[in-house]
Amino acid sequence: MDAVMRELSYAQAIQEAMAIAMDMDERVFLMGEDIGVYGGAFQVTGDLVERYGTDRVIDTPISELGGAGVAVGAAVTGMRPIFEFQFSDFATLAMEQIVNQAAKMRFMLGGEVSVPVVMRFPAGSGTGAAAQHSQSLEAWLGHVPGLKVIQPATPHDAKGMLLAAVADPDPVMIFEHKLLYKMKGHVPEGHYTVPIGKAEIRREGRDLTIVATSIMVQKALDAAAALEGEGIDIEVVDLRTIRPIDRQTIIDSVKKTSRLLCVYEAVKTLGIGAEVSALVAESEAFDYLDAPIVRLGGAETPIPYNPDLEKATVPQVPDIIAAARDLVKGVR
Amino acid sequence: MAGASKAVADSRANLPFVYRQYSPEQLRQVLHKMYLIRRFEEGAEECYMRGLIHGTMHLSIGQEASAMGICMPLAEDDQITSTHRGHGHCIAKGTEVSRMFAEFFGKTTGYCKGRGGSMHIADVAKGNLGANGIVAGGIPIAVGAALSSKMMKTGKVVVSFFGDGANNEGAFHEALNMAAIWKLPVIFVCENNGYGMSTSTARSTAVKNIAERAAAYSMPGVIVNGNIFSEVAEASFKAVERARAGEGPTLIESKTYRHRGHSKSDRNRYRTKEEIEDWMANRDPITLFENELRDFGFIDDQGIEVIRDAVAQEIADGIEFAKASPAPEIATLENYVYTEQT
Numbered sequence A: 001m002d003a004v005m006r007e008l009s010y011a012q013a014i015q016e017a018m019a020i021a022m023d024m025d026e027r028v029f030l031m032g033e034d035i036g037v038y039g040g041a042f043q044v045t046g047d048l049v050e051r052y053g054t055d056r057v058i059d060t061p062i063s064e065l066g067g068a069g070v071a072v073g074a075a076v077t078g079m080r081p082i083f084e085f086q087f088s089d090f091a092t093l094a095m096e097q098i099v100n101q102a103a104k105m106r107f108m109l110g111g112e113v114s115v116p117v118v119m120r121f122p123a124g125s126g127t128g129a130a131a132q133h134s135q136s137l138e139a140w141l142g143h144v145p146g147l148k149v150i151q152p153a154t155p156h157d158a159k160g161m162l163l164a165a166v167a168d169p170d171p172v173m174i175f176e177h178k179l180l181y182k183m184k185g186h187v188p189e190g191h192y193t194v195p196i197g198k199a200e201i202r203r204e205g206r207d208l209t210i211v212a213t214s215i216m217v218q219k220a221l222d223a224a225a226a227l228e229g230e231g232i233d234i235e236v237v238d239l240r241t242i243r244p245i246d247r248q249t250i251i252d253s254v255k256k257t258s259r260l261l262c263v264y265e266a267v268k269t270l271g272i273g274a275e276v277s278a279l280v281a282e283s284e285a286f287d288y289l290d291a292p293i294v295r296l297g298g299a300e301t302p303i304p305y306n307p308d309l310e311k312a313t314v315p316q317v318p319d320i321i322a323a324a325r326d327l328v329k330g331v332r
Numbered sequence B: 001m002a003g004a005s006k007a008v009a010d011s012r013a014n015l016p017f018v019y020r021q022y023s024p025e026q027l028r029q030v031l032h033k034m035y036l037i038r039r040f041e042e043g044a045e046e047c048y049m050r051g052l053i054h055g056t057m058h059l060s061i062g063q064e065a066s067a068m069g070i071c072m073p074l075a076e077d078d079q080i081t082s083t084h085r086g087h088g089h090c091i092a093k094g095t096e097v098s099r100m101f102a103e104f105f106g107k108t109t110g111y112c113k114g115r116g117g118s119m120h121i122a123d124v125a126k127g128n129l130g131a132n133g134i135v136a137g138g139i140p141i142a143v144g145a146a147l148s149s150k151m152m153k154t155g156k157v158v159v160s161f162f163g164d165g166a167n168n169e170g171a172f173h174e175a176l177n178m179a180a181i182w183k184l185p186v187i188f189v190c191e192n193n194g195y196g197m198s199t200s201t202a203r204s205t206a207v208k209n210i211a212e213r214a215a216a217y218s219m220p221g222v223i224v225n226g227n228i229f230s231e232v233a234e235a236s237f238k239a240v241e242r243a244r245a246g247e248g249p250t251l252i253e254s255k256t257y258r259h260r261g262h263s264k265s266d267r268n269r270y271r272t273k274e275e276i277e278d279w280m281a282n283r284d285p286i287t288l289f290e291n292e293l294r295d296f297g298f299i300d301d302q303g304i305e306v307i308r309d310a311v312a313q314e315i316a317d318g319i320e321f322a323k324a325s326p327a328p329e330i331a332t333l334e335n336y337v338y339t340e341q342t
């Protein structure tokens, strides 16, 4: 263990991971809009262009479909691109290359090729950027076999999972909540990986399992801390990967606590909460349930500009506290 | 040439287009609106700095002549699609600044009832189908509006504003092609301010002038100095005539410059201070137009002062209106998602 726990922000952790990946493997390069001298819209690439040059930190024109496709083509033919979308919302412009090409190429060609591309998506609401710059579209991509989809919730995981993604032979989609970029936390020096496909128990508890993703993990932990005083003991599972999903960790946790609350920012309906609920309902954990499963997700609306409406659109700590208390007290 | 006598008209014969085409009163109105755009954005910027407005915004300070020149020959029911840098287009098309401020403050009296903010500012009643958060997102929509105009025989002309960065999106190319094959009454206006965020057109775009791309879609491609109101208005006038006559689309490249950073988080690392200062000092579109008006005897210093004072009052009143307006109720969160809910 480091004598001093080194802290980095989530954005710095990603930047460090990209630098390590480029140092370790000359096939790794970065592509995206304004990632060079501008440093990226959220300053994640920062000054990497000064260290690695414009041949490895490539500013693309504003061409998401073409840019994502170029990254796929380079990946198939031996390079290791990390492609940054300026906002995850712009994945919608590149869906063709992500869904029809990157995800399926290996399969369609009978395993003759791999597509080791990494795509990064700054996601989520809370910045006043309104309906077209605030979405959480991870479940869209989570629905596509051939892709891996991750949502690191801490600086430590952001670095380790990005390094795992670069090493992964298949396309990995990383959703980074914009409000996490400034979050600080312990990040070990040097190279390490955090496995894709493995959930993490952030807090152990007996009374209720909260399965949360991305920024909701910290909110769930805050809610759990607040409920401690009321004698409610909550287990918080950080899902981390939504495809392939870690069924066993969820099932084991629910068998222990007998109650399940899913918390995620994306629109509630047809989202990750439905998947988590269903996999529990289909499993042996179903017999252990003492209460109906509850989902807390985003309201059924695009993200509004007005800040109070925007906040009300996604689950906040008081919402999680209320839902968790009701569940444990048997109100529902 | 409303109200101009033959003698006056003759005395203007050698002046640039707009001075022959429009009345002195109309031209003074243009100056008024250019100031309104400038002061609106300065006011919005100040409110942002003071924490009264959240989110971000993209200011078009330095591009006012482009917005005004393009909208000058448009009729009230002609339509536009706009961009993230759309405040100027909005005001040029006839919007009230009070309701724009209200939108920026997230109030129910705003044009989008507080749901859209700067990036989605619109005024459908005045033919503005909306700013857009998606680069090039408005271009095919403008073509669709032009298709409606043709099918419904409304005679409307549609203008699609977009930036130089947008010309590298597929939507631009697909939309121009369809407009050309169907001879639609649409005008594509590329406001080339030299940069898409930090990326210069030289680094992002294979052709030197974006107007050259018109050739690929068999439509006229016109380059104008976007900081000279008369030049922009003349090109727009011709394109509107062509569109109304059923002859099809035009691509106008309006070369201009934004004085401010891309958005509120820009450190201007991709361009020099000298470049910015040069444009501000020597090619400011309002100064250029104001000087012309004065030199040609359309206005005097006192007239200019009257306009500036009136604009300052309008801005102050607009901000007060916005502050005093009600915020939306949380219970209305899911309104406007579907038509039947409103």
Ligand SMILES: Cc1ncc(C[n+]2csc(CCOP(=O)(O)OP(=O)(O)O)c2C)c(N)n1
Binding pocket: A033, A062, A064, A086, A090, A093, B058, B084, B085, B133, B134, B135, B136, B162, B163, B164, B165, B166, B167, B193, B195, B196, B197, B262
């Ligand atoms: C599809 C899409 N990609 C990227 C962005 C992020 N973005 C917003 S404005 C902008 C630059 C646009 O440049 P340009 O079209 O030249 O317009 P300008 O900002 O110069 O007015 C970028 C990259 C976006 N909003 N939409």
Ligand SMILES: [Mg+2]
Binding pocket: B163, B164, B165, B191, B192, B193, B194, B195, B196, B197
């Ligand atoms: Mg531009």
